[in-house]
Amino acid sequence: MSSRGSLEMPSREPGSLSRASWPAPAPPMLVAAAQRALGSKKKRGLAPSACLHLAAELLAVAVSLKPAVLYDLNAAGATQIQNYVGALQGLGFLPPGLHILEVAGSVLVLSLEGTRRHLERVLGGRSPTALVDVSATLACPALCPQDRLGEIQRLVTELLSHLKGQERVPPMPVSHSELPSADWNLCTMFGVLLGYPIPYVFSAEEGYDHCLSLTPLRVFTAQASCCRIGGSPRVKLYSFSVPESLYPILKERLDAWEQKLKAQAQDQTDFANLSISTEVVTLAAVAL
Numbered sequence: 001m002s003s004r005g006s007l008e009m010p011s012r013e014p015g016s017l018s019r020a021s022w023p024a025p026a027p028p029m030l031v032a033a034a035q036r037a038l039g040s041k042k043k044r045g046l047a048p049s050a051c052l053h054l055a056a057e058l059l060a061v062a063v064s065l066k067p068a069v070l071y072d073l074n075a076a077g078a079t080q081i082q083n084y085v086g087a088l089q090g091l092g093f094l095p096p097g098l099h100i101l102e103v104a105g106s107v108l109v110l111s112l113e114g115t116r117r118h119l120e121r122v123l124g125g126r127s128p129t130a131l132v133d134v135s136a137t138l139a140c141p142a143l144c145p146q147d148r149l150g151e152i153q154r155l156v157t158e159l160l161s162h163l164k165g166q167e168r169v170p171p172m173p174v175s176h177s178e179l180p181s182a183d184w185n186l187c188t189m190f191g192v193l194l195g196y197p198i199p200y201v202f203s204a205e206e207g208y209d210h211c212l213s214l215t216p217l218r219v220f221t222a223q224a225s226c227c228r229i230g231g232s233p234r235v236k237l238y239s240f241s242v243p244e245s246l247y248p249i250l251k252e253r254l255d256a257w258e259q260k261l262k263a264q265a266q267d268q269t270d271f272a273n274l275s276i277s278t279e280v281v282t283l284a285a286v287a288l
Helices: 027-038 048-062 078-090 112-123 146-167 186-193 244-266
Strands: 004-008 068-071 098-103 106-111 174-179 217-226 234-243 271-281
Touching: 027 048, 027 078, 048 068, 048 078, 048 098, 048 106, 048 217, 048 234, 048 271, 068 186, 078 098, 078 106, 078 174, 098 186, 106 112, 106 186, 112 146, 112 186, 146 174, 146 186, 217 244, 234 244, 234 271, 244 271
Parallel strands: 098 174
Antiparallel strands: 004 271, 068 106, 098 106, 217 234, 217 271
């Protein structure tokens, strides 16, 4: 079952650049850069649409519309992704200064400054972020109990310390670091790093089991048109869910997140026509 709603920003004419010194390479050049750097000789190359979407997502990080991107298109490693970001910089599509963060075999691309500020806001209570416990032992999702918040604060503090250390390293066009993940809950870590306003938390001792199956979820999707790519394709900036039962409690925080994203969108011209839609779904299986 599903129900939908949407909120759209006023239209803006695509085509203006927030940085006049950045030329806009033709889409085939962006596709070729991705397929060369991220492709595998044994498998079919990435689809052109996926290549353009990835380039636009990285641009969204560069202009502070999102703090990070989690790479999940194929099995490309950190070095390949670092080379790819460098290739986009060489084309003039991205500015220097992005960072490749490797965590437990996963790779994120982020802005050190933007992510550091985001984590500082989370720790300082200046962010709309709220944590929801979805542990399998619960009958239904619930707000994260106080006794578990200390564990999450420790996680965010360690992340912040690592990124601050990387900021002290002499600047490079594309820097890289690896973060030991030890006993960290990667689902929660990635939710925080990706800027989700409502990250999920669950007991690591229970593996990846949770209580979201057959639970009504309100899915939020934020999209915008990328003016730096010919044809201004729509790009998914955020997609996350919130248990519908907790939506009334969390609505104020979600509204604050929406307002912040709208303000960030108005602050740049590389993306236009931001829309935020919601859909309530109930699924037999939910992947975190």
